[in-house]
Amino acid sequence: MEKQDFYLDKPKANCAVVGVFGHPQASIMTYYALHALQHRGQEAAGITSIYFDEKKKKKRFAYTRGEGLVLDVFAEPEVLTETLKGDSALGHNRYSTTGSSSIANIQPFTMIYHRGILAISHNGNLTNTVTLRDKLQKEGAIFQTTTDTEIFLHLIARSRKEEQIEQVREALQTATGAYSIALLTEDFMLLARDPHGFRPLNIGRLKVDDKYAYVAASETCAFDIISAEYVRSVEHNEIVVIDRNTIETGEMKSMKIAEVTPIARHCIFEYIYFSRPDSKIFNHNVDKVRRKLGKNLAHESPVINRNKEKITAISVPDSGNTATLGFARINDKHYNSTAFEIGLIRSHYIGRTFIAPGQDNRQFKVKAKFNPVKGIIDGRNIVVIDDSIVRGTTSNSLIKLIRQANPKELHCRITSPPIKFPCFYGMDFPSSEELIANHYKDEDEIGKAIGVDSLHYLSIGKLRESVPHDPGIDYCTACFTGDYPVPIEENSGKLSTES
DSSP: HHHHHSOOOOOOBBBEEEEEOOOTHHHHHHHHHHHHHHGGOSSSEEEEEEEETTTEEEEEEEEEEESSSSHHTSHEEEEIIIISSSSSEEEEEEEESOOOGGGOSOOOEEEEETTTEEEEEEESEEEEEEEHHHHHHHTTOSSSSSSSHHHHHHHHHHHOOSSSHHHHHHHHHOOOOOEEEEEEEESSEEEOOOTOOOOOOOEEEEETTTTEEEESSSHHHHHHHTOOOEEEOOOOTEEEEEEEEHHOOOOOEEEEEESOOOEEETTTTTTISSOOOTTTEEEHHHHHHHOOOOOOOOHHHHOEEEEEEEEEEETTTTTTTTHHHHHHHHHHHHHOOOEEOEEEEEEEOOOTOOOOSSSSSHHOOOOHOOOOOOOHHHHHHEEEEEESSSSSSSHHHHHHHHHHTTOEEEEEEEESSOOSOSSSSSOOOOOGGGGGGTTTSSSSHHHHHHOSSEEEEHHHHHHHHOOOOOOTTTOOOOOHHOSSSOOOOOTTSOTTTTT
16 A cells, blocks of 8 residues: 555654653653654654663663554553553654664664663654765664664764763764754653754653653643643754753753754744644644634635625645634635535544555545535535645545535635645655646646636745744745755655655
């Protein structure tokens, strides 16, 4: 089964990162946090814990990893209570963007080197992977995986720095591209975001007796499920160290990766699609941004019936729900009577091994995932709100499905600009040749191709207007504009095309 069939035609974030330090049930907390972040990767999951071996009188590590969803990989409760012991743990959900989907590539990765145990979980993509890998191999490094994450381990192990934190910092300075990492040693948890801060990473804490345990996660919805309190985001170009002293005093060590901190280039697609609306990323609520995307989309391209008949706004669930609320409110208030209705029901139970009958499986897969509510659509003027169109294949199938419910008119509005360029910073976009926006001259032609009466995308200007603007913060819009903030080395992303 091809990945594009299972995931339908949507961009893919590559990973979820979780870290827990100082909690007696660290692996259980990690498990629940990973479950909350399942949307960021459904191919594989893993947890590594570090514990003190009373017999050996030293720290040891344990790990469990496997292909599938979190609930499947950790289906046996004793894995969390007996195998993954200790008060510190790392977790990872994977959708691979570099390296094949073999079990060897499932994180967290763990090594024992001259300074002890070190484990790492990584979200993002390095852009100098080929150069670093070739250099390390010529120096005698033997790679066990085909992912860029393993490069960090080799760089750390080969560092001549005395202090472990400085070894990690040197490795981060050597790597370029996008990385949000949680790293665990015998003595501390280290969190870091690359100098441009492409991917999110947040810090939380939860009360354990009269002290606090600390949690790190890609999104704050992972904190909610374990009743952790949000503290702050790890800033771009920042290393945060949480150790035993942090548990006692609440003080976290912070230092820069690069000496000079550049302007951040947060991935704008995190707000559009990847992150859950109940999360906070980059210190801001996703729900608020997504509603504004919908509102600005309505201002920029409202749906107006020539006879002023009522418009029914429906979302492509689940990512389009919040934006549709914003669109419907503004379209109703300023342009045409509009009501938000639940016009598509989504099934959440299509597994990775879903098999469709016949030669043309795409339409069947769309029908298995979405079902139109005919009573909402029949005879009405419908506008469908979605977050993006990638290849256009699923959009075409979905529109055909909605047409079968007999709408009077059928329009489509997209809360992002046309995607025209691949991403090298941690999203799995197709090549430029596969993107529908590069095959038609304008949105009118794309609209005809997918079968709607009208199609409009949100402009790049209105997109920028919709997102928060803090001092020193900008956004990566490379998938829309081709403006890549960090140079891409030749053959970047070609280490393995199965990611």
